[in-house]
Amino acid sequence: MLNxxxxxxxxxxxxxxxxxGNLKPLVNAIPESAMNAFKLSLGxxxxxxxxxxxxxxxxxxGLTEKLSVLIAPLMRRIFPGxxxxxxxxxxxxxxxxxxxxxxxxxxxxxxxxxxxxxxTLNPVKGSATHAMCMFLALNTSSLQLVPFGAIAxxxxxxxxxxxxxxxxxxxxxxxSTISAFCIARMMSKMKRYQD
Amino acid sequence: xxxxxxxxTISNLILIVFLVGIPVYGALRGVKVYETFVEGAKQxxxxxxxxxxxxxxxxxxxxxxxxxxxxxxxxxxxxxxxxDMGITSEILALALTRPLSGAASLGILGEIVSSHGADSFQAxxxxxxxxxxxxxxYVVAVYFGxxxxxxxxxxxxxxxxxxxxxxxxxxVVCRFIFG
Numbered sequence: 009m010l011n012x013x014x015x016x017x018x019x020x021x022x023x024x025x026x027x028x029g030n031l032k033p034l035v036n037a038i039p040e041s042a043m044n045a046f047k048l049s050l051g052x053x054x055x056x057x058x059x060x061x062x063x064x065x066x067x068x069x070g071l072t073e074k075l076s077v078l079i080a081p082l083m084r085r086i087f088p089g090x091x092x093x094x095x096x097x098x099x100x101x102x103x104x105x106x107x108x109x110x111x112x113x114x115x116x117x118x119x120x121x122x123x124x125x126x127x128t129l130n131p132v133k134g135s136a137t138h139a140m141c142m143f144l145a146l147n148t149s150s151l152q153l154v155p156f157g158a159i160a161x162x163x164x165x166x167x168x169x170x171x172x173x174x175x176x177x178x179x180x181x182x183x184s185t186i187s188a189f190c191i192a193r194m195m196s197k198m199k200r201y202q203d
Numbered sequence: 204x205x206x207x208x209x210x211x212t213i214s215n216l217i218l219i220v221f222l223v224g225i226p227v228y229g230a231l232r233g234v235k236v237y238e239t240f241v242e243g244a245k246q247x248x249x250x251x252x253x254x255x256x257x258x259x260x261x262x263x264x265x266x267x268x269x270x271x272x273x274x275x276x277x278x279x280x281x282x283x284x285x286x287d288m289g290i291t292s293e294i295l296a297l298a299l300t301r302p303l304s305g306a307a308s309l310g311i312l313g314e315i316v317s318s319h320g321a322d323s324f325q326a327x328x329x330x331x332x333x334x335x336x337x338x339x340x341y342v343v344a345v346y347f348g349x350x351x352x353x354x355x356x357x358x359x360x361x362x363x364x365x366x367x368x369x370x371x372x373x374x375v376v377c378r379f380i381f382g
Contacts, residue, residue, distance in 0.1 A: 010304055017264040025271035028341060033270040041266030044317040045258035045310075049251050062225050064243020065236055069229035119342075120349040126294030127350040135354040136344025136347065141361065144346055148302075148339035148362030150369060161312055162330055165321030172207075173358025174214035176376045184369030185314055186334050191364050195357035 051164025052157075059156040063109055072109065076101040086146070086189065087139045089129070096125035100143055107151040119147065132203070138196045142189070149188030150181050210380045256305060261310025262317065265296075269318060289328055289376055297329050298370045302339040302363060309333065328377045335369035337362070 025034040066072050076098065083090070083097050090096050099122040106115035122143060130137050155177050162170035195201060204212075236357045268274050278292040285295075293315050301308040312329045319325045339362040345356055 010307055011277065013300075014260060014264055017268050020273055021264070021267035021271040024273040024276070025267075028272040030270060030272045034267055037266040037270035040319075041262040041314075042259050044266075045262040045313065046255060047219045048262075048313045048317065049255040051251075052254065053248050053251040055247075055249050057244035058222075060250070061240035061242075061244030062222055065234060065239050066225045067243075068239050069225075069232040069234045071225065071228055071232075077382045093269055116345065119346055122277040123346050127352075130350075134352060136352050136356045136358055140347075141356050141358040144343055144358040145361035145365060146343050147346070148337045148358075149365035150335050150337040152334065154217070154329065157309055158312060158330035158333045161309065161316055162321045162326060165313075165316035165326065167316075167321035167326070169211055170321070171214050171218050172211045173334065175210045175218050176327075176373070176380050178217070179332045179376050180331050180335035180369055180372040183372035184365045187368040188361055188365035192361040194356065195361055197243045198357070199258050201356050 014065045048161060048164045052160040054164050055156060055160035055170075059154075059160075060111070063111055066109060067111070067114070072105050072111070072114075073102070075105045075108075079104065087142060089137065090126070091129075094129070095123065096122055096129065096139070099125050104146070104151055105160075107147065108153050109154055110152045110154065138201075141196065142192045144187040145192035146185060149184045151185060152181065153178060206380050207382075254309065257306035258310045258313050261307055262314050265293075265311060266318075267316040269314075289324055289378060290374060291325060294325060294328060294332070297332060298336070298366075299377065301333070301336045302341075302366060305338045308338075324377070324381055327381050328373060331373040331377055332370055335373050336366040339363055339366055 021034060080097055080101050083101055084092050084137045087097075087100070090100075099118055103115055103118035103122050106112075106118055123140065126137060126140050126143065130140070154174055158177075159170045160171060162173070226240070229236045229239065264272075274292060279284070281290070281292050281295065293311065297308055297311045297315070301313055312326070312333055315323075315329050316326045339359070343359050343362060344357065346360070347353075
């Protein structure tokens with residue numbers, strides 16, 4: 009998919025430039041864009057390092073684990089099909105906390121563990137359960153509280169207040185997560201998903 | 204206090220809670236906070252270096268697209284009521300790429316930042332969109348793939364609809380705060 013889009017951008021740009029006579033600006037844009045990409049990437053380092061350092065403290069101190077235990081009771085309400093002592097409760101909670109903190113490297117293995125735990129409750133192999141769909145809907149709605157990748161990019165681009173987006177992003181991500189929950193809950197009641 | 208200043212203040216407070224609260228909690232739990240911080244921060248450079256090829260690929264392709272005049276043509280196709288709300292062709296491209304690839308959508312935001320400036324409305328809106336959506340198709344593929352699920356039922360639909368809500372909420376919130 010990305011292969012096609014990327015190739016399409018290059019080819020369409022070249023053809024458009026030839027047709028509109030923008031060949032010179034097109035060619036000038038190439039080295040300039042490549043340089044900008046490099047500068048922006050390197051500019052990410054400071055804030056990335058800062059955030060990853062703080063998050064390492066959150067992991068080592070047991071804070072993420074503690075939060076997982078705290079949200080476990082909530083999991084029972086979100087996933088009524090999962091028994092409360094089932095290992096899936098703990099692995100899903102740990103995955104969600106890791107996602108909230110933007111710990112992508114930690115979140116993926118925890119998420120796969122959660123899926124394997126949910127699979128033990130699956131009566132029909134190869135077909136998703138309601139709990140799996142809810143878990144994925146919440147996961148893909150973005151749980152991350154502080155979008156430090158975007159903040160780092162704004163800072164690298166010379167923003168006067170890169171962290172201003174934290175509050176609007178938390179509001180927007182709350183909307184998307186709550187709607188993911190509502191949509192998945194509604195769709196789980198649909199007739200064609202009952203088997 | 205204007206809504207913009209209020210948003211800035213709340214954002215700063217949240218940031219301080221993370222940046223100061225977590226080390227304080229760590230110290231109370233007996234963690235050597237300085238050494239642990241440095242250990243984690245070492246990965247920062249690695250991530251920045253790893254992202255270079257993605258940003259180069261996207262910035263060059265989108266930069267060419269813009270310089271050729273094609274971006275203007277595509278922008279002309281975007282209905283004007285969307286553009287009035289700040290949903291330009293670049294923002295649409297960002298929203299459409301997001302479910303496929305995190306690195307590519309970060310690249311598009313990078314292109315918006317470098318062509319419109321980091322303080323532009325588009326850069327802020329793009330950042331909020333990036334923060335409130337996920338690489339839905341990628342996550343679904345990895346997670347369902349790990350347990351060999353082929354009948355995904357409504358997981359993808361729910362995830363993509365939630366991303367759409369995230370984009371709409373981002374536009375509304377950004378219009379309200381950044382005007």
